[in-house]
Amino acid sequence: MKDLIRGIRRHHLQRLKKARVTDHAIGESRQGDSAVLGRHVNTPAKCSCWMCGNPRRYFDKKSRQERIQDEKFAADSLMTGVENFEEVMQ
Missing domain, CATH: 1.10.168 (Phosducin; domain 2)
Known part of the structure; x- marks a missing residue:
């Protein structure tokens, strides 16, 4: 069961990385950086300013x-x- 859950989590992580590779929130200069992509997949909000943050x-x-x-x-x-x-x- 544990391996099944881990596999599903890995599948979704790869799916989200593939979907967000060309996302504009990352920035043009850091487009190929895998660490930035992983961070963006886990926390999609670019910042927590008054427009993006919690009302x-x-x-x-x-x-x-x-x-x-x-x-x-x-x-x-x-x-x-x-x-x-x-x-x-x-």
């Missing part, structure tokens, strides 16, 4: 699941009689 980090936006959970909590709080939702969340 929660830069804009304090909550994920969809967090917003749904907050709405459910607010509805439950109204049913149980908690009046100030913001105080409960702190």
Whole structure:
């Protein structure tokens, strides 16, 4: 079983390397570098700037699941009689 999982992982690694050989995120001058290609396959984002990075980090936006959970909590709080939702969340 362990060899099967390792084989699948190696297959996907080779498949992704083949697909991303001509990716523009690597850069024209480093196109043939296998170390850069391996790093790009494992971490496809070129950087973590405000455009590429996590919106929660830069804009304090909550994920969809967090917003749904907050709405459910607010509805439950109204049913149980908690009046100030913001105080409960702190």
